Amino acid sequence: MNHERIESNPKIMDGKPVIRGTRIPVELVLRKLGAGMAVEAILADHPRLTDADIRAAQAFAADYLADEDIVYG
Template sequence: MSHERIEVSPRIMDGKPVVRGTRIPVELVLRKLGAGMSPEAILADHPRLTRDDIQAAQAFAADYLADEDIVYG
């Protein structure tokens, strides 16, 4: 899975996925969306982000979860 707008580096935020060129974790973007914030509100809070960055964070999370093993118990 290749995500040009998402970066994972042990030197940035202890290796958490972030929006490339920022220290804004994908997790933060997803939590804000999950809490009901609109993309416009997130962009107002984080002016370095773009709408494409928010969509990239969502796509990254979806791809990450798609590769998870399913455990039936």
């Protein structure tokens, strides 16, 4: 999983994945989307973000989940 727009650095947000060049966690972006917030509203709240950053956060989460072992039952 190579995500150019996402970085994890132990010195930034305790190593949580963030949008590169910011301290905005991927988790925050995903939670806002999950709560029904429009992309335009997220961009207004965080002017340093771009549409591509939002898509990168979603792709990062999808790739992360694709690598998870799922146990049913």
